[in-house]
Amino acid sequence: MSEYYYELIIKPSGNFEIFVDLISSLTGDAIEELDNTIIARSEEDLSDVEFGIKEFSKAANIECETILTKKENIDWIKKYQESVKSIEIDRFYIRPSWEKPKDDKINIIIDPALSFGSGHHETTHSCIEAINKYVDEKKNVLDVGTGSGILALAAKKLGATVDVCDTDEVCVKDTKSNFELNNETFDNSWLGSANNATKKYDVVIANIVADVLVFISNDLKKCLNEDGILIVSGILDKHIDKVLRKFQDLEQLELIQKNEWVTVVFKK
Numbered sequence: 001m002s003e004y005y006y007e008l009i010i011k012p013s014g015n016f017e018i019f020v021d022l023i024s025s026l027t028g029d030a031i032e033e034l035d036n037t038i039i040a041r042s043e044e045d046l047s048d049v050e051f052g053i054k055e056f057s058k059a060a061n062i063e064c065e066t067i068l069t070k071k072e073n074i075d076w077i078k079k080y081q082e083s084v085k086s087i088e089i090d091r092f093y094i095r096p097s098w099e100k101p102k103d104d105k106i107n108i109i110i111d112p113a114l115s116f117g118s119g120h121h122e123t124t125h126s127c128i129e130a131i132n133k134y135v136d137e138k139k140n141v142l143d144v145g146t147g148s149g150i151l152a153l154a155a156k157k158l159g160a161t162v163d164v165c166d167t168d169e170v171c172v173k174d175t176k177s178n179f180e181l182n183n184e185t186f187d188n189s190w191l192g193s194a195n196n197a198t199k200k201y202d203v204v205i206a207n208i209v210a211d212v213l214v215f216i217s218n219d220l221k222k223c224l225n226e227d228g229i230l231i232v233s234g235i236l237d238k239h240i241d242k243v244l245r246k247f248q249d250l251e252q253l254e255l256i257q258k259n260e261w262v263t264v265v266f267k268k
């Protein structure tokens with residue numbers, strides 16, 4: 001990519017289509033047509049094209065304004081990549097694939113995609129802190145509402161066996177891709193929720209929203225082993241009471257609040 005490109009703005013007073021054809025034949029680059037304005041952009045100098053148009057408009061006796069400017073080319077991909085930040089949470093380093101790994105951390109690669117879960121949101125952040133504390137290689141874990149699969153990946157990187165589910169098909173696919181990207185495997189994955197679980201788990205994680213957590217609270221509890229850990233998140237502090245009421249038969253181990261977002265860790 002060149003450092004600069006040229007932009008030629010042409011405003012003919014009439015015979016618009018003739019000018020469009022002329023400019024198309026003079027430049028190999030795509031042109032943009034707006035109201036009575038034609039814009040040509042090229043990394044080649046467009047002075048000759050401007051000269052040709054001026055000569056034509058003189059000969060045809062059609063007034064035509066032209067403005068030629070040299071502009072700085074912006075590397076949009078580089079700019080976008082610079083805007084995607086890596087993040088450290090406890091033992092984990094979550095980064096896009098183009099960032100260098102950190103050897104003293106547990107690296108998780110998550111590239112930007114449609115599914116939620118890059119590690120930057122308060123809820124994901126708190127869940128990872130809880131995973132860091134409550135998950136180890138002896139645990140089997142269910143991630144309900146897996147999104148990008150980030151929480152399941154964190155659990156897997158600590159040696160746990162992991163199942164994932166999401167009601168959104170895109171998330172189930174993205175999680176599979178992200179596990180492949182990280183050279184990891186999960187045990188089982190399904191489109192749906194906790195009510196489709198066919199076994200019980202030592203740790204169940206659900207970062208969804210308060211109303212859904214309330215709605216699926218019995219399903220989440222049902223798939224927990226005795227002494228199992230339940231991590232629920234995605235709760236705005238104004239909704240915390242109704243969530244706590246639904247899980248009051250469990251022992252509350254921890255409540256983590258970041259800004260207005262609350263995460264709660266329970267034990268069955």
Ligand SMILES: C[S@@+](CC[C@H](N)C(=O)[O-])C[C@H]1O[C@@H](n2cnc3c(N)ncnc32)[C@H](O)[C@@H]1O
Nearest residue numbers: 116117124145146147166167168171193207208
């Ligand atoms: C806030 S995102 C969490 C993503 C990721 N686990 C994280 O912590 O960053 C919530 C996810 O839950 C999914 N979801 C919504 N309702 C659900 C339900 N009833 N059961 C399972 N997943 C659900 C959404 O499709 C979405 O991917």
